[in-house]
Amino acid sequence: MNLLTNPLATPDQLYQRRSFGALPIELQDAIFFSAQCLTQAAGILLELPQSITAQANVVLARFWLEEQVLAHEFSDASAAALWLVAKVGPRPVVPRDLSNVYSYLLSSSSSFFHPNTSPPRIENPHAYFQTESSYHAFRERILALEERILYALSFDLRVALPHPLAITYLQALEFLHVRKEKISRRVLEYLNTALLSPQMLYLTSQPNALAVAAIYNAAKDIGAKMPECEWWEVLDVDREELGFLVVGMRSVDGWARKMREDVPKMAERMITRADIQKELTKLGVAEISEKRALDAEEEMARQMDEKMAEMEEGN
Amino acid sequence: MASKAKSRWADDEQDAELEAQRRKEKEEKKRLKAEKAKKLEAEKQAREAAEAAATTRRHPSPSPPETNSGHPAKRRKLSPERGTTTTQTQSSTTIANGTGEKTHKLLRFDGGAFRKARSVENYDKLNDIEEGSYGWVSRARDISTGEVVALKRLKLNPKDRGGVPVTGLREIQVLKACDHRNIVHLKEIVVNDDTSRLESIFLVMEFLEHDLKSILEDMPNPFLQSEIKTLLLQLAAGTAYLHENWILHRDLKTSNLLLNNRGQLKIADFGMARFVGDPPPQKLTQLVVTLWYRSPELLLGTPTYNTAVDTWSIGCIFGELLTREPLLQGKNEVDQLTKIFELCGIPTEETWPGFRRLPNAKGLRLPQNSTTTNSLVRARFPTLPSAGAALLNSLLALDPEKRPSAKQILAHEYFKQDPKPKQEAFFPTYPSKAGQERRRKRETPNAPLRGEKAVDLGHVDFSGIFAGREKEERGAGFALRMV
Numbered sequence: 001m002n003l004l005t006n007p008l009a010t011p012d013q014l015y016q017r018r019s020f021g022a023l024p025i026e027l028q029d030a031i032f033f034s035a036q037c038l039t040q041a042a043g044i045l046l047e048l049p050q051s052i053t054a055q056a057n058v059v060l061a062r063f064w065l066e067e068q069v070l071a072h073e074f075s076d077a078s079a080a081a082l083w084l085v086a087k088v089g090p091r092p093v094v095p096r097d098l099s100n101v102y103s104y105l106l107s108s109s110s111s112f113f114h115p116n117t118s119p120p121r122i123e124n125p126h127a128y129f130q131t132e133s134s135y136h137a138f139r140e141r142i143l144a145l146e147e148r149i150l151y152a153l154s155f156d157l158r159v160a161l162p163h164p165l166a167i168t169y170l171q172a173l174e175f176l177h178v179r180k181e182k183i184s185r186r187v188l189e190y191l192n193t194a195l196l197s198p199q200m201l202y203l204t205s206q207p208n209a210l211a212v213a214a215i216y217n218a219a220k221d222i223g224a225k226m227p228e229c230e231w232w233e234v235l236d237v238d239r240e241e242l243g244f245l246v247v248g249m250r251s252v253d254g255w256a257r258k259m260r261e262d263v264p265k266m267a268e269r270m271i272t273r274a275d276i277q278k279e280l281t282k283l284g285v286a287e288i289s290e291k292r293a294l295d296a297e298e299e300m301a302r303q304m305d306e307k308m309a310e311m312e313e314g315n
Numbered sequence: 316m317a318s319k320a321k322s323r324w325a326d327d328e329q330d331a332e333l334e335a336q337r338r339k340e341k342e343e344k345k346r347l348k349a350e351k352a353k354k355l356e357a358e359k360q361a362r363e364a365a366e367a368a369a370t371t372r373r374h375p376s377p378s379p380p381e382t383n384s385g386h387p388a389k390r391r392k393l394s395p396e397r398g399t400t401t402t403q404t405q406s407s408t409t410i411a412n413g414t415g416e417k418t419h420k421l422l423r424f425d426g427g428a429f430r431k432a433r434s435v436e437n438y439d440k441l442n443d444i445e446e447g448s449y450g451w452v453s454r455a456r457d458i459s460t461g462e463v464v465a466l467k468r469l470k471l472n473p474k475d476r477g478g479v480p481v482t483g484l485r486e487i488q489v490l491k492a493c494d495h496r497n498i499v500h501l502k503e504i505v506v507n508d509d510t511s512r513l514e515s516i517f518l519v520m521e522f523l524e525h526d527l528k529s530i531l532e533d534m535p536n537p538f539l540q541s542e543i544k545t546l547l548l549q550l551a552a553g554t555a556y557l558h559e560n561w562i563l564h565r566d567l568k569t570s571n572l573l574l575n576n577r578g579q580l581k582i583a584d585f586g587m588a589r590f591v592g593d594p595p596p597q598k599l600t601q602l603v604v605t606l607w608y609r610s611p612e613l614l615l616g617t618p619t620y621n622t623a624v625d626t627w628s629i630g631c632i633f634g635e636l637l638t639r640e641p642l643l644q645g646k647n648e649v650d651q652l653t654k655i656f657e658l659c660g661i662p663t664e665e666t667w668p669g670f671r672r673l674p675n676a677k678g679l680r681l682p683q684n685s686t687t688t689n690s691l692v693r694a695r696f697p698t699l700p701s702a703g704a705a706l707l708n709s710l711l712a713l714d715p716e717k718r719p720s721a722k723q724i725l726a727h728e729y730f731k732q733d734p735k736p737k738q739e740a741f742f743p744t745y746p747s748k749a750g751q752e753r754r755r756k757r758e759t760p761n762a763p764l765r766g767e768k769a770v771d772l773g774h775v776d777f778s779g780i781f782a783g784r785e786k787e788e789r790g791a792g793f794a795l796r797m798v
Binding site: 147151230238 | 432
């Protein structure tokens with residue numbers, strides 16, 4: 001039984017991600033972040049416990065290291081990961097609920113991409129109404145993706161989360177002599193935020209290291225006094241890894257804010273494959289689509305025809 | 316000693332010569348060994364140096380192939396540029412600086428890696444073993460290593476509205492989580508070669524020559540007491556491991572117990588298994604465990620049950636090992652309950668407090684007198700030593716609370732008494748059906764299918780089952796057996 005360790009990404013897999021096709025890493029990170037946020041939002045609407053949603057986050061991250069990111073629609077991959085993790089767990093999800101939730105989240109009426117600060121949206125139920133055929137199409141896509149995920153991960157869906165470990169560690173540290181609720185909350189916030197990090201912290205560090213780093217960060221934020229010795233070593237984390245994770249966890253917030261500014265589309269709605277394709281064209285990475293070249297040719301032919309006609313008329 | 320006591324037949328000269336020669340050979344061997352060790356050491360050093368060079372080379376850009384070096388670099392850098400920036404920022408972050416330079420030994424957790432499933436084409440099919448309700452099992456050989464394995468195929472129905480069957484997924488997750496000598500080892504999962512669409516999933520498991528059911532069917536004489544003890548101990552050890560790790564097997568029966576030619580028993584077929592918590596989940600399906608091995612509380616429709624359902628099955632298996640016949644062969648749920656009550660007695664409020672409140676118990680009419688409430692286990696197995704009978708009786712206690720835990724079984728008096736459990740290595744071997752080209756058909760009823768409706772027993776009158784019991788002959792029969 002292995003409740004404390006996770007399979008980690010190999011250096012090879014991480015390297016591959018950098019060299020996958022022509023997709024620039026900034027775009028991959030944007031996709032990763034927005035899909036993970038979407039999964040979290042769907043988990044809340046489906047009333048799933050965070051332990052399930054967090055596992056789905058990790059499964060999705062692993063999947064995208066084994067499979068081309070562009071091979072499937074990002075929101076579908078997020079839905080399939082959530083569906084699969086919930087299915088083997090104690091709280092299976094009904095496909096219909098999954099379909100409704102994702103269709104709502106992706107619609108223009110969704111409050112997910114519109115925080116309270118912006119003016120309230122006009123509720124438009126038509127935007128997320130699911131016809132029978134769109135539901136069936138969604139289910140087909142999810143089931144196909146489910147197989148894909150299972151295949152890519154060799155049917156290993158085991159995810160050990162650092163959350164319970166962190167609480168145990170806090171107990172051992174006597175909650176650093178601050179209010180239990182306060183520090184526990186901050187620790188869990190760090191752990192949940194780390195799920196969204198495009199550095200894929202859950203795929204590069206074991207749960208004990210994540211738990212220790214979250215406690216370190218939370219203690220710093222709150223101003224709690226930590227033991228003066230190298231207490232992380234007692235919990236089998238070395239200084240170097242701790243430092244890396246501390247920075248990694250702290251950087252997510254700033255990174256996400258900057259990303260939202262750089263890619264304004266991200267703040268409006270879920271990124272789709274079409275968006276990425278457009279972005280690629282803009283960057284000049286992908287070849288100019290054949291269709292446009294064809295259009296230009298046709299235009300030329302049409303103009304020539306017109307000219308000929310004019311000349312004939314003139315005669 | 317031989318050199319001191321002069322033997323009549325010894326020819327001293329020759330002896331001395333031989334002795335000298337032997338010594339010489341020995342020295343030669345020693346020298347060779349030392350040389351080899353030296354060479355190995357040198358090789359090892361060279362390899363280490365090469366590895367060290369490789370890792371330093373790897374640092375600027377993480378190199379792809381993980382060579383045969385044991386552990387990957389402790390911290391994986393995500394990218395060269397980010398790696399360097401982190402180290403810079405890291406030095407500026409305020410981590411409480413330790414004063415001591417001494418390094419502490421830290422535990423390193425190795426959780427393995429994740430990768431795509433391999434293709435089934437890596438295995439060469441030898442013969443079919445069995446066709447069950449959940450899939451086919453065949454014997455196959457790993458083409459690269461030559462190792463013989465068992466391939467269990469999970470059927471995938473493309474029309475299935477729920478996708479990949481959850482029972483199969485649960486079986487995989489449970490087996491992956493298990494690591495015990497009495498539980499069948501899952502090596503890997505492979506899929507059909509064309510991966511554009513999954514058609515079948517194959518569980519690659521270690522191959523064992525027999526299952527207990529076919530041995531029992533074919534053996535001319537029943538197992539010896541010492542052999543039964545060994546088998547039961549192994550079964551209890553495996554079950555104890557499962558229960559300790561919060562797993563209910565929910566389908567223990569002789570056809571799911573595998574035995575190899577070294578006398579080792581392993582629990583297989585986790586299609587019904589699931590993880591549970593404490594307190595147990597409130598709405599567990601009642602439709603578990605093959606009918607003949609199903610406990611009375613399940614038959615009476617309890618929505619919450621625990622590890623005691625597996626303990627009941629162990630009791631049924633114990634009885635089957637003794638007689639080579641399944642202990643309680645009911646034709647349907649009602650008949651099964653009848654058979655149970657015939658053997659173990661009718662439950663009363665004293666023997667099983669609260670059983671009346673179970674969903675299916677309300678409509679039961681039970682005869683209430685002392686002759687029908689006693690257990691007949693002792694009478695049914697007259698040759699069994701009293702400690703064994705006591706164990707069987709406790710395993711087949713109607714009240715699940717009264718059944719021993721798997722751990723308590725292991726410590727039971729029965730296994731301490733003579734005859735002692737036989738050593739596994741001394742187990743007799745049997746011709747393997749699975750290893751030969753013979754197909755086996757199951758004769759026990761199949762495990763219940765998921766999604767079927769549990770039978771509602773309705774109003775059943777059990778008052779007739781003990782009619783005429785008083786007239787039956789009483790007393791133990793004779794049996795003489797060497798143990």
